[in-house]
Amino acid sequence: MADPRGFLTTPRRDWPRRPVEERVRDWNEIHVPGALLPLVAPQAGRCMDCGVPFCHEACPLGNLIPEWNDLVSREDWRAAAERLHATNNFPEFTGRLCPAPCEAGCVLAINQPAVTIKNVECAVADRAWAEGFVPPVPPERLSGRTVAVVGSGPAGLAAAQQLTRAGHTVAVYERDDRIGGLMRYGIPEFKMEKRHVDRRVEQMRAEGTRFRTSTTVGRDVDAAELRARHDALVIATGATAWRELPVPGRELAGIHQAMEYLPLANRVCAGDLESSPLSAAGRHVVIVGGGDTGADCLGTAVREGAASVTQLDIHARPGAERDDDAEPWPTYPRLYRLSVAHEEARDLRTAPAADADARLFSASTLRFTGDADGRVRSLHLVEVDADRRPVAGTGRTLPADLVLLALGFSGPDRADGLIDRLGLALEPRGTIARDAGFATNVPGVFAAGDAARGQSLIVWAIAEGRAVAAAVDRHLTGGTARLPAPIGPYDRPMTA
Incomplete structure (x- = not known):
């Protein structure tokens, strides 16, 4: 001390x-x-x-x-x-x-x-x-075993680096044109500049990890063939199947998923686009969803010059202090927190109708209405109680010509055919099923990160990547434990 x-x-x-x-x-x-x-x-x-x-x-x-x-x-x-x-x-x-x-x-x-x-x-x-305290750490010798990692988010990258350093030959497959997963195209530049990702990728290349970008496993590369070419396969594709909002008017133009909107702003920052085709500039923006992704949309819309931005959160406004009965120390409490984006919205008064900063709490979307051209113009909402039942007499209408849905993710996207081609079993909630050793029902195929755990935090993704690397290494070396495994597949955050 x-x-x-x-x-x-x-x-x-x-x-x-x-x-x-x-x-x-x-x-x-x-x-x-x-x-x-x-x-x-x-x-x-x-x-x-x-x-x-x-x-x-x-x-x-x-x-x-x-x-x-x-x-x-x-x-x-x-x-x-x-x-x-x-x-x-x-x-x-x-x-x-x-x-x-x-x-x-x-x-x-x-x-x-x-x-x-x-x-x-x-x-x-x-x-x-x-x-210069983090030089590349290439393995002293190669094992002669090969591993394919599908997905280059934090779980996939952590697994790949651990396995490469253990001496296995690792190839990472990423469907986007750059490595990083949601860190690259989901996290706004103002929260983390992408040079940090680039620097780690170069370190991993120097250690021997190979990267294959713009390659969708299941479409550009046959998943079963990829499994046959390698001694092990790690699925770390994330939970990218976004949740929908099935209310009247959802079909109107101008209503988009957050992950359709955020990557375009990142591509502008990367120099790929001069401006985003979904830019919030001059628009009245409403974000449906009170989580971190919604806050990322908020900060992005403010920087793009939105006329107004309001964020809807179906939950009641949390308190400023921990509820020691419901969420005792040392659990992670739900508190009223002011993110960087909310601080900006509060100071700039981007949402005159909001309760605090840019948020309307206990707010549920009823429907959207549009103009004669089929473009969204208004969002109709109602206040709800703790059981999410509408409160009579609380209906209101917000101007909205750009609506962003940030309602979370239900599991891995199945559109590319990866899951079905390999014949992977799924949990009832849509995530990839696995045993206590991170192994799926298909021999030699392992699953890690949000694809198997469900939507979670970056720190859990990295822990999953390290743990699945230990499981794969044991599989390849005949049961010898050489790599650390910080968590098991069924571990969860502390709760009361």
Whole structure:
């Protein structure tokens, strides 16, 4: 414990964000460049090095948080980077994108603001790259075994890197033109610049991982043939089958899924397009869905210059404090949180009709109406109670000429034929079925990430990738355990 009184004498300070008026005029990351590093050592010193560190339990990767907090407080960056990478392949991703369940499980969070674990993680990862502490780690010898990984999101990339470093020859197949999955085309640039993904991909190439982009397994490459060519196959395609909103007027033009909208903005940032064909510029935008994907749409629409943006959340507005009976520490509580996009919408007053920032809570969509040309012009909603029953007399209408549906995902997309061609068994909810060793019903085929777990967090995806790599390595080597497996396929976040 570097500073026995740090948690008593040092207040929590987060990485400062750039002013709203400045950051909404570009697509760069929202934090003040260079402002994190001076904060990190004293913030890491707030860690109490608990005898039973619940931050470990809250993090599916089992990150060694007290250890690297202590090293950072002493400014031993190389050692901190080694401890951080011992459990996490991509800490610069989680340091930017993870909602930090570790902080909810911080013992200090019982009665004080938690340690800024996510900020410390990001600082260590960035410092490691700047100082050259993360060189490629190619295997000392090759096993002669080959593995195909389908999908290049965090689960697929983590599995591929672990298996490559273990000496297997790994090829990653990605249907998009660039590697990264939803990190590439689902996460807006202002949350994570894609140079971070590019840098990791180059590291993996140098280690020996092979990448095949613009290749849809099941259509461009026969899935059964791919399985026959390799000693093992890992399915990590994510949960990309989006949920629909079956209400009157859904067929009107101008109503799109969030994942039809967000990738176009990312392609503009990448230089592929001059402007998005679904740009929110000058439009009245309504986002249906109160989760992170909806918030990503909100921040994107604000940057595109929408006339107004409103986000609908069917849940009641959460409280500002943890409900100790329903969600006791160290579970991850549902609280009223102000994301970067909501902060921007609040300050810019993008949604005059909203309850707070840009959100209308307890709001359920009834129908859409359009003009004579078949384009959406209005969204009709009603307030609902805790059981989602309409409250009489609460109907209202919002102007809407662009509606974005951000209602989550139900499982892997079956349109490409991968699942059916391999004959993979599915769970009743539509995800890929697997046993306690991540193996599917097809010999030599394993499943990891959202495709099997269901829609989840990036930190769970990386943990799944590491765990399935351990299972595949055991399969290829005859049962010898050589790689770490942080979770099992049936593990779930802590709940009361």
